[in-house]
Amino acid sequence: MSGGMADAARQIARQQRRINERIRRFKAEKKAKRKHRLANGSQQTFTEDVELDCYWLCRACGYMQPQPIVSMCPRCLSPNDILDLNSNFIAEELRTIEAKQRQQSAPVADVVSAAAPTAAGLALLPVLPPLGVFVLAASLPAYYAMRQAVSAKIGTPKMPARWTMPEHIADPDEVEPTGTTTGKVVAGGPFLTAPLSGKPCVAYEVSVLFDAPKDAWPPVWIVEETRSAAFSVGAIQVQPMNAVLHLDMEPIDEEGLGDGVSLEDVLRARGLFAYDGEFELFEECLQVGDEVRLVTYEEAATVCFPPGPPQT
Numbered sequence: 285m286s287g288g289m290a291d292a293a294r295q296i297a298r299q300q301r302r303i304n305e306r307i308r309r310f311k312a313e314k315k316a317k318r319k320h321r322l323a324n325g326s327q328q329t330f331t332e333d334v335e336l337d338c339y340w341l342c343r344a345c346g347y348m349q350p351q352p353i354v355s356m357c358p359r360c361l362s363p364n365d366i367l368d369l370n371s372n373f374i375a376e377e378l379r380t381i382e383a384k385q386r387q388q389s390a391p392v393a394d395v396v397s398a399a400a401p402t403a404a405g406l407a408l409l410p411v412l413p414p415l416g417v418f419v420l421a422a423s424l425p426a427y428y429a430m431r432q433a434v435s436a437k438i439g440t441p442k443m444p445a446r447w448t449m450p451e452h453i454a455d456p457d458e459v460e461p462t463g464t465t466t467g468k469v470v471a472g473g474p475f476l477t478a479p480l481s482g483k484p485c486v487a488y489e490v491s492v493l494f495d496a497p498k499d500a501w502p503p504v505w506i507v508e509e510t511r512s513a514a515f516s517v518g519a520i521q522v523q524p525m526n527a528v529l530h531l532d533m534e535p536i537d538e539e540g541l542g543d544g545v546s547l548e549d550v551l552r553a554r555g556l557f558a559y560d561g562e563f564e565l566f567e568e569c570l571q572v573g574d575e576v577r578l579v580t581y582e583e584a585a586t587v588c589f590p591p592g593p594p595q596t
C-alpha cells in the first residue's frame with residue numbers, strides 16, 4: 285500500500301474498534317432505533333447529474349475527494365479509476381456492480397472462478413489429452429496469480445468502500461508525539477459543515493455501517509470519512525486535512541439530522557442509495573470554542589482528544 289493507505293487502514297481499524305465499543309454502550313443504554321428505508325421498486329433510470337455536491341471516488345481504493353486536481357488517485361496512485369459521483373449514470377453503474385459483489389463472498393468467489401478452468405483441464409486430461417493439457421497450461425499461471433492476489437487481499441486491512449483520511453497518521457504504538465496542549469479551539473479559516481448534524485465545525489468524522497437485505501455479506505463499514513479545516517489550539521496550528529478525532533462518536537438517527545439535512549442526500553453524495561438497505565450513521569465533530577487536548581506528531585496528523593488526562 286502506498287500514499288498513506290497503510291496509515292489510513294490502521295487509523296480506520298482503530299476508529300472502528302472505538303465505534304464498535306461505542307455501539308455496544310449505546311445499545312446497552314437504549315435499544316437502537318433501526319431504520320428500514322427499503323423503497324421497493326425505486327429503481328430509476330437517471331441520465332443527468334444530481335443537484336448535489338458529490339465526491340469523486342477512486343474505484344481502485346475507495347478514496348473520496350472533492351473535485352480532483354489531477355486525474356490520478358493521490359492515495360493508491362491509480363491513474364484512471366476516478367469516478368465523478370455527480371453523474372447519476374456513473375453512480376447507478378457503481379451501485380449495480382456493488383450489489384452484484386454483495387451477492388458473493390469475494391475472496392472465495394475469486395478462488396473458485398480461477399480454479400474452475402484448472403478443474404476443467406484436469407477433468408478433460410484423460411479424455412482429450414491435447415485440449416486438457418492446453419486448458420490446464422493456460423489456467424495454472426492464472427490460478428496461482430489469483431491465489432497470490434487473494435492471500436494478499438486477506439493479509440491486508442480491509443478498507444471501507446469509501447474513505448477519506450489525512451495522508452499521514454502516526455501509529456501511537458510506534459511513534460512518539462512531538463507535543464501536546466489543551467485549550468479551546470480557534471478557527472484558522474473557513475468552517476466545514478458536519479454532514480449529518482449540520483453543525484459548523486473545524487473537523488468531523490462520519491462512519492456509516494451498511495447492511496443490505498438478502499445479500500451474502502454481513503453488515504460492513506461502508507464510509508469512514510475524516511475531514512478538517514485549519515484551526516489552532518494555543519500555539520499549535522493545524523493545517524487543513526491534517527487532524528483526526530478521538531472524541532465522542534455519536535449515533536445519529538433521523539431526529540439527529542440537522543435542519544435541511546437529508547439522509548438520502550448525505551448518502552447520494554457518497555455514491556450510496558438510502559433505499560438499498562439499512563444504514564447506521566455515526567458522527568463526531570470539533571467546534572470552535574470546544575475544549576480539546578491535541579497531540580502532535582512529526583509529519584503526521586494531529587490527534588484530538590477530549591480534555592483531561594490520557595485514557596488508558
Ligand SMILES: [Zn+2]
Nearest residue numbers: 342345357360
Ligand atoms: Zn485510489
